[in-house]
Amino acid sequence: MKNLQALFLVLILFGCSKSPEFDLIILNGTIYDGTDNAPIQGDIGIIEDRIVEIGNLKSKKATATIDATGLAVSPGFIDMHTHLEPIMQLPQAESLVRQGVTFALGGPDGGGPWPFGAYLDSLATFPLGLNVGYLVGHNTIREEVMGMENRKPTEEELETMESMVEMAMKEGAFGISTGLKYLPGTFSEVAEVIALSKKAGEAGGIYTSHLREEGLGLLEAVSEAISISREANIPVILTHHKAIGVKMWGASQKTLAMVDSARGIGLDIRMDQYPYAASHTGLSVLIPSWALEGNQFKERTEDPELRKKIKEGIEFNILNDRGGSDLRRIQFSRVSWKKDLEGKTLHDWAIESGLEPTVSNGAELVIQAQLNGGTGTIYHAMDEQDVENIMKHPMTMIGSDGRLSQPGEGHPHPRAYGTFPRVLGLYSRDKGLFPLQTAIYKMTGLSAQSLGLKNRGILKPGNIADITIFNPETVIDQSTYIEPHQYPKGIEYVIVNGIPVVESAAMTGKTPGRIIRKTEN
Template identity: 70%
Template sequence: MLYFKPINPLSMKKLLLIICLIGFFSCTEESYDIIILNGTVFDGTGSDGQQTDIGIIGDRITKIGDLSKANAKITIDASGKAVSPGFIDMHTHLEPIMEMPEAESLVRQGATLALGGPDGSSPWPFGEYLDSLERKGVGPNLAYLVGHNTIRRTVMGNEDRAPSSQELDTMKFYVQKAMDEGAYGISTGLKYLPGTFAKRDEVVELSKIASEQGGIYTSHLREEGLGLIDAVKEAILISKEANIPVVLTHHKAIGVKMWGASSQTLALVDSARNAGLDIMMDQYPYTASHTGISVLIPSWALEGTEFAERVSNPSLRDSIKAGIVFNILNDRGGSDLRRIQFSRVSWKKELEGKTLHDWAILEGLEPTVENGADLVIQAQLNGGTGTIYHAIDAGDVANIMKHPMTMTGSDGRLSRPGEGHPHPRAYGTFPRVLGYYVRQEKVLDLPTAIHKMTGLSAQRLGISDRGIIKEGSYADITIFDPETIIDQSTFTDPHQYPLGIDYVIINGKLAVEKGEFKNIRPGKILRKNQ
């Protein structure tokens, strides 16, 4: 007869507790919300890819390693695919975000974080706007800069003068307020009104406020054509005098007469960095820029609200027209009316996609630069246009791209099919870098290109848990086929999504699954120092 010694009730409780704990920990260690198997993982640091697995719980990466025996609610087989941190767009025009909160044109490119408020223009009041975005919900993660032009216009209008001491104090207060509310720094648009009227000392004083909070300074330079070299020098001086990291945003050399000037601007960047200044750049991978038609008009003619009055004065109109002719021949116009293409024309939709040359023909005019200048004046009087300028050299694009301190930024405006005729960068920036410049042209290798659109950008923003694949970081991940990824959007047919992006994960949620956009809003509003 077998005899079993009775177990002490206290010992039995301990045994059951141990069994439960073992079961609990084994489950939590081997059960995930999402597992990515067999992918070539590029961690965003520029290192070569490594074949491994990734486990995600909630909005974080919790395990990197062999997960072949683990369980998950969703399992992604990434065999033959590149697994990258989600791309970070360092220059995004998010103005339509309230109408397009899912930001499909951005997310389909693999972007999981976008920096808004560029070129001196930002939402205002700043904090209230971020609050409203949080309530609405957004597709990608969003961060914002505070715009110098926005603040100057709020305080001084479009006046061509220096601020009074009281006005400067008010502008400094506004910068401080925005930084307290989560701005990542300050942006300027010194080519645009009213920033073009600001002297360097004004910009330095405002940038010091952002610097004290650990912010950065990004600048649409005062000139990107004939005055480019002096404009780069000015940005470097602002970095030195305000003690602030500087990004030369959408860096380029524009206008036929400046083609090749990137060798000089990059030498200036290198010299400044060797002297201890923190200068970087971002860039879009195209040979055309995009801005308003007003960029062809002398700034003095646009001061205040008297443009119509000025062009009605024959002598002033002659001066304005001469300035426009000069810009078409020497700057953004590229010496040819065919290089000036309309993207948005609210008052004459049939011009969208057409050129200034086409418009002249439609009006029965000889397509001369002089007649083109008259049409520019007419366009501005009608409310302006969005305009694409085909005036950048492909050699400069490649030269800037190869520089180790160049990040990727689309400069694209959120877009959706059927609305306007946008620059193709709105749909294709990141796939174009990876497909055309990496795979086809071999300007960059794949790990370097990924670093420029992930880890390097996160470092610039001071974000340590995004832009990189590591345990504990946010699960912002893009999975793509390096053999097929490519942009499809063109200057003649822009409303086309890219190919080769299979999955986009934002904060642990599938925003793109098997190439299908899921139309969700998993993004977060990121606020610096908060």
């Protein structure tokens, strides 16, 4: 009997010694925890979707291990401003995941999905490669209730819009986004925006704003956003913050001072930014808003007097705003009706059309393009010094403003493939704009705090295992304005909810991503 008991004990001990203590161990990494603290050397043990231990785990057993010798181990990157519209066609989100992004915030610029909860429920059935959350869009709601009309809402319409914001917040929205440069948001007065933002703020949400102007009216637009924060009692993020147009170069010094002043009196004003000196939006941004009201652009261009005014407005914007005063600064990214224009500039199109590349002829081509259905357009109209000034600010986070992309489709802005590696490689390592731990903080811990994301954005026991592992010596973006469809270098592993979706810089095909709702995270 004693011999049997001894044998049983030996079998138990032998069995225990063989069973893994972790599902995954990351060994020998330089760990940046996402708090802006200096890194430590160590190992990370993961069970299911959680970090359970950080320390010396070399004697521990695991089902799988990653040797991170010479690599930086950080929280997965959080994209504060993402155009996720194609996600049902591209659910693995490779263009984001291969940058190290593990959570992306969709619904920016006033364009969140509707009906909100139904959309999230539907998206949850797709095999996602990363975690996603959404903002409810002011433009979307206004168009649902008021169409494209340029007027104040009635009391009943405003109440309807308020109830829609309340509903979306209950269904998991992280806050409200506005696109006050775009239709129909540009038709709204600040009182309307404040009323809707109050509802988001009462539910613990944030307000992100594509400002009413980012060119000549930039300072007034920042002031408006600050007033919305004050009156609606809501944290405000100046999204993809920039100073656009030659006449506004250098204005970041003033806008950052305004942010600091507002924060000094207790308002929660922050920013996100993409690390490029060119923006991307529709060609219609060059057209006066009144000309687009009610989808009557074609009819207005057929009236000689109105067409003349439209053209004058376009010429003004080419000279003073996104046009950067040079047709070469206006580059086409998506042109469904003339694919051979993709990657070329308005200057190129003028020459190809047998026209002198003047501002006047450029304006005529803009009208023609809009009548054909518009274009996606890259505007090379920002100053690099402003980009760096904004990036260095302690309240600036990183957001790609990129649209989910895949090789062969269109000619996207390079931010769709390169945003986060570019901050790490070009701005932190090569330019020395800030230490690596600060770069990581701007895309992890600070972002998670701003969104109220619980258990993400910081590497510590108990938190979700969203982790990016990269080579700090080689990480860099490769996407360019000429050849945008290029994945970055140096992102070696990306782990989403404890599951590697990138291993040795290659996609694994696994899809552990989730819909993250503000109400449930």
